[in-house]
Structure formats: C-alpha cells, structure tokens
Amino acid sequence: MSAHNRGTELDLSWISKIQVNHPAVLRRAEQIQARRTVKKEWQAAWLLKAVTFIDLTTLSGDDTSSNIQRLCYKAKYPIREDLLKALNMHDKGITTAAVCVYPARVCDAVKALKAAGCNIPVASVAAGFPAGQTHLKTRLEEIRLAVEDGATEIDVVINRSLVLTGQWEALYDEIRQFRKACGEAHLKTILATGELGTLTNVYKASMIAMMAGSDFIKTSTGKETVNATFPVAIVMLRAIRDFFWKTGNKEELGDEWLKPELFRIGASTLLSDIERQIYHHVTGRYAAYHDLPMS
C-alpha cells in the first residue's frame, strides 16, 4: 500500500482568495466530454483499467453476510473469465480496488475475502455515514471499531454544516481527529459535494481535507440528490494539483496518477455497465441480464 498523506498545518491563506466560476467550469466539462472520445480496443482497455479503480460497494439496510459474500467474490472476479480470456487479460490479476461496506458488516467481508484467498482491502464507511449528523464522540468510536474489525480503509463523511457555516478550523480539527483514529488505515474523506452548495465550497473543503491528512478525497456518498458530476471532479482535481504544488511536490495530475493507490471510483452498478460494454466489444452482441454474474 502506498504511503500516507502526512498533511500540513492549517493555513487558511491557501483557501481565502479562491474563486471558482461555475459556468466556466461547466463549459470546460462539456469540452472535455466532447473531445478525445475513445473507441474500440482502446475503449476496452480503458474500461478494464476503470474496473481496477472501483471500490465495489453495498450500502443498504438489508445487507447480510450472504450478499456480502457474493460481493466479495465479484470483487475478486469482476469480469467473466471467458471475456477476459478473449481479451488476453485473464492472467493480469484484474480485481476491483476494494470492497466497501457498513461498519457492522466488516467482519463478514474480511472473512469472505480471506476464504476467497484475496488480499483486496476492506473499506468501511464511518463517521455517521451518510449524513454525518451525529456527535463527534460516536463518529470517532465508529472509526476505531471498524479498524479493530479489520478494515484497512475508512471512508468518512465530513460535517457539511461546518462547510456551510465557514468553520474551516473546526473542519480541519475534526478530520485530523479522524486521521488519528484511523491509525494505520487509509483515510478517504467523502465531501458530499452535492450538499456543499457551490463549487468554491467544494474546492475549499477539498483543500482542508488534504491539509488535515486525508489519503483520498471522494465526491459523494451516493445517497445525495446530486452525486459525482464532471464539473465537481474538475474542481477537485484542480485542488489536488494545487495541494501538491504548495507542498512542494512536482507531480502533475497526468497518467502516472492512474493507479488504484491514487484514484478510485466508488460504485455498485458501474461494474455491471462496464461488464456489458466489454461483453459487447468481445462478442459484438448485447448481453441479457442473466448472461453476466450478479454481484
């Protein structure tokens, strides 16, 4: 696993003068989507790469050990074996990046993955997921318990009310405490961008989260009305690039960033969509529902 982000001291001057112009970012998003489209075997290759970024997720009230087990197997074998063979990619060890579950199901997930002989990390959501409107004490306790149960990545949600009221120091402190409670586990901070109001807030929250030591920043919980969109992703990527500039790191966000240690997509149905696309690329036909194994 890659090294942790050590974070920095809080420096509010990094966010005090920032402005994000929404229509301009929208225009840039449209431009990017309209150009550089990928087709044919290059599209299949990018789709397989995308699979390796997925945090395969199930976050429902009716999760039990049986569907967790199915999920873990799907995580180990995300694409049907014969399709991978047709693309000559069956021996490259293509699995999803992680499995993401509620804290109460971490034990089941760890057990299922061990039985499958797979060392994919188990990520647990924590800190009052999805709304984050619980006391700080219980949020920290959730993180500790999940880490004890065997989760090696923790997906926390930030306290949106702190962003909306502009209490950046308090936000920084909270995330710092989450970081400490995680211990050796990786901290992924979900910003819930659909509830932050403006793109400027998204940028500022991203910056604070990185300063406080998050290893990843994620757009959304999947439970808001608006989840991950292109413009939001652009703003967050700009924040990450600026953070690396300010902390002296010379990397730009280019191809070298496209590794599962550095980039993730939280998804549940995305995997079946990708599998459908690959099925179509290999066989030239559209798959039926039962052609592809359930997750």
Added chain:
Amino acid sequence: MAATRAGPRAREIFTSLEYGPVPESHACALAGRGDPEAPAAAVDPGIPGDWAGCSRGVIGLILPPTFSFLEMMWRICPALAVGCTVVALVPPASPAPLLLAQLAGELGPFPGILNVLSGPASLVPILASQPGIRKVAFCGAPEEGRALRRSLAGECAELGLALGTESLLLLTDTADVDSAVEGVVDAAWSDRGPGGLRLLIQESVWDEAMRRLQERMGRLRSGRGLDGAVDMGARGAAACDLVQRFVREAQSQGAQVFQAGDVPSERPFYPPTLVSNLPPASPCAQVEVPWPVVVASPFRTAKEALLVANGTPRGGSASVWSERLGQALELGYGLQVGTVWINAHGLRDPSVPTGGCKESGCSWHGGPDGLYEYLRPSGTPARLSCLSKNLNYDTFGLAVPSTLPAGPEIGPSPAPPYGLFVGGRFQAPGARSSRPIRDSSGNLHGYVAEGGAKDIRGAVEAAHQAFPGWAGQSPGARAALLWALAAALERRKSTLASRLERQGAELKAAEAEVELSARRLRAWGARVQAQGHTLQVAGLRGPVLRLREPLGVLAVVCPDEWPLLAFVSLLAPALAYGNTVVMVPSAACPLLALEVCQDMATVFPAGLANVVTGDRDHLTRCLALHQDVQAMWYFGSAQGSQFVEWASAGNLKPVWASRGCPRAWDQEAEGAGPELGLRVARTKALWLPMGD
C-alpha cells in the same frame, strides 16, 4: 459538408458547430424582420419599426486567407435572408465556399443568389469597383482595409470593414484563475479563436497565473486534420512566417518567450507561445498579436487596466475575468470594444451583434446591427452617386482662398463679428480675421470668424475634455438639458425668425422652422431614455445586453440649406446619445447656428457643442484628417464627400457623407428618422453567463 476535402480550418467547422446553432435557423428567424409588412410588435424594441426599407442589392464579400466557415455563413445568411445577392471572393486554398455556392445554385428558381470567386488578393480592388456592387463587406487585415477605404472613396459602393483578429483577456485578482486559463486556451490556442491574444494580468496574481498558464500549455496537442485528440491545427505557411518573425523580433527586444505543447515540428505547425516582458515601446507591441501568440503584461488596479486596454487602436472583443460584480461591470462598460464577455471568452451566437470599433472597423454581423448592414433605409437613393476620379487629395481644402474686401460699407455699421463658439464661450479665431455673410437681398448680414486648423484642434480638445462628464450623465439628465435648450429657442423665436426672414424665408415658414427645431430637441431627449436591451441567446444561461454607447467626439459639417433646422436636427441626436460635437454650420448662413450658441453658452456645460465657422473645405480637411475624431458626418459637396471618405482611412472613423444629394430635413423620415439614431451611437454586446 466540406469535411472530406478538409482545408486547414476544417476542424473549426466541427468545433464551431458545437458552439453555435446552425446558421439556417438564424436566417429563418431573421427573415421575418426583413419583411416590411412585418408588424412592429413582432420586432423587438431595439429595432425601429419603420427602418426596414429595402435590401441593398448586390453585396461583395471579401474574406481573408484564414477565415472561418462559420463566420462566412454568418455574413452570407443574413444578406440572403433580407433579399440581397452575394458575390464572395475567397482565397484559393478553401473549397468549402465553392461547394456552398454549388448548393445554392441548385435552388431552381433563383440561380445566382450566391456566387463565389476563388482568387488572389489582387482581385479585391477589381471586385470592389465593379459598377453593380452596392456594398463591399471586407474582412481582413487593417492595412488592406485602409487601402481599400482609400481606393473606394467616391465609388458607388458603400464599404463595411471588419478588421483584425486580436482579442483581449483581462484577469483580475478576484478571478477564477484556472477558468481564466481555459479562457486563454479558447482564445488563442484552439481552433475557435481567430488570432492572438493580449493578456492583462493583475500584478498580485501574476505568478500564479503564469504558472498555471505554462502548465496548461504543456498539455496542449497540435496536429493535422480532423483528429479528435488534438486541440489546435495549423493555419498555413503565411501565418507561420508571420508568427516566426514576430517571435524573433520580440526576443531581440528582450522579451521572454515560452513555448510548450506536443506539436509536430513540420512547417505549418507552430507551438503555443507565451510572450512576457515585452517593452511597450517596441514595434511588436504596436502591431496585432498573431496566432498562436499570447502577450502577457501586468497591471496594478482596475483603472490602470482600462487605460492599458483602451490604449491600442484595436477594438474587437475582450473578456473580463472577475468574480466581483461591480468590478466586472465597470470594466465591461469601460472597455472600448465591440463585444465583452464576463468570465467567458469567445462565446458567439447569430442573434448577438458582433463587431468592433476604432481600427477594428465598424461593420457588424449578427443580431439587428448585422441586418442593418444589408438594408437601406427608406428614402435614401438606391444608387450612391459616383464621383470624380481626379480629385487631388493633397490640395483639397489646403489653402483658404483669400477674400478681397467687398468695397466701402454703406448703411448702418453691423454688429461686431461673432467669434468661434469653443469651450462654452465665444472666442476670437487664431487667424484673427472674419468673413462677411450676406442676406438674400445681397446686403451685409453680419461677420463671422474665419476658423482654421488651430481652431479645429482647440475645438476637438474641448470636446474631448467635456466627453467623459457628458457620457457619464444619465439619459434623463441629458434630456433635461436638451429640453432647456428647446425652451430657450422658443423664447427667442422672434429673433431667430427674423434672421431666417432676412435669408429669404417667409415669416410663417421661419416660425414653423423654429418650432420644429424645438420639437426635435425635445423628441430626441425623450427617445434616448431606453438605452440597452437584453437579448435571449439559445444555450446560454444568463442575459446578453446590447448596449448603445456614445461614439466620442462627432464632427458634423452641416448642409447649406435649412440653416437652423438641419443644425438642430444633427445636434440633438448626437448630444442625446452622449457624444460631444464639433460642428461646421451652414456656409450660406451660419448666423442661425451662432444664435443658438448664445443659448447653449448658458444652458450646456462647456465644450459640449463647439461651433467653428470659416471656409468649409478647409475645415472639412482638418476634421477629416484628425486622428482623434471618432466619427464624421458631412452634408456638403460631392467632392468634399469623396475627400472625407478618403481621409477617414487614417483612423478608420465611420463616415456618413451625403455625396451632394440634398436631404429633406423637414420630413420626419429624413430629418429625425431611425437612421440618425443608428449612426449616432455604437453597439456593444455584453455577455453575462450566470450560475454559481
């Protein structure tokens, strides 16, 4: 359609069509406006309902070597929609217009509405001087535009110029810098922008902006053809030569040049270039910035930014990047350009007027202003009169013919001579001489001053000093002053009427003339209350304002007939719209104008209206050659009209010349019609995309 035989700019067809509705819908939407029977209610309030007279006739369209297909469509479609026919001259390297003409030719009942000639630049003067052409629309480089203006002086065709490709981007410290950098890419390093970019960055964000800009340049890709993975193409060998010369010269002047990007090293491809530290006095800083160069300079405050930005002869388009509403609007209103985008760059739409001012020419395409280019106001003659070929431009109006004394004066001695009305008061002319004015029975009516070049210079200076204050007044305040002048005229009706009687008018007609003048003053004051209006643009969230701004200092040479009415009919709209004027009154009887000046001395602020009397040809020469007069209206002789058109090539000022045709000033359509309202101000399109 032309993608298969892709010319060097073929990619632009596809990228531009992403950004603009197809021109056919534009033509259909606007065709209704060209119809004289269309009810006035269907026309939006910015267009006078009785304007649409008739189409002009045959339009000659001349396109530069690197023109965009979409721009060509935006010029051809409105012309065809209002009933003109087009002859287009295109450079030989692009087959797309020929294909378009072929399609147009397949319209059975109307062959010949669109004709395309593919030829070199030497055909331009030949096409322009063809007898059948009524209007020449020229797009291209400023120097060629000037040359064309000089050669077309006095010809039958009117000239519309759209010159230059440079634009401006103003980055303040309250901007979203990353988005502004994307704006720079749109302006200069994509196929959507026509030319280079001047970039003004506020000093406090200079380092950040330059760093982001350079990093972004590194990720640009250049390539050929319709490859979807590239950002910009090439523009031909000539453009490549031009930019190489520019960059070499800039480096020799001590500028820093930064180039980056994934660009093939063969000839017509040139990498994106960022030039900084270019000394403002170097020759590179005076010419247009070529594609794909961005010249960056710093500024300290918003006020300084306006001075720097307005300090060039270019007046095409500009964008302002600022998240503070007040600052963005102040900069947007203050920039002397034809189009301003706030927090965006390069947005275009057929229903928004696009054009320029100063040396970017004053012709428009798109929106209602684009339609007026191809329409002739009802009442003006269908053909402009063709004038003499052998007018000597060097000697016209140069020397004032000296008048011998008229002999011993008989009768009571006349009043002391009038001075020149400059700077709000009467002053003696530089030459310290005056000329006699005779009335209709040949007796001496009075003496007026003999103005010369120095007086013109003083008058223009006074007008410039008064301009910022006057333009900054609200339309209501301006209207109030015009009404005050109207009231003053009515109070002095008997004096003015008696003067007119001495010039040969009947008493009743004289009084009617005075009343009509006062009415006109009031009418223009009221008409100017509604200034800009909002356009709805498809695909944009947010308004686009079509503002009408004053031109600046307007020079007017009044006709000989209607000494009071014509003077007031020209003065009123000019002042109502916020211009300041320098006027040369009727040569036959300037005394009426000078009487009005006595009222203006008490009612108006100093320098608003300046009246200079003297030899008309000499004063015309001085005004036409003056580089700091923003527009000129000439209602004198045919020869004078030709000279004025020729001389306007100096600073490309818009010119309205009567070519010796008399005008019925007492008729509403000609004396106070919408044509005056159109020519007296210039348009600016202000784009305000919204969203947070």
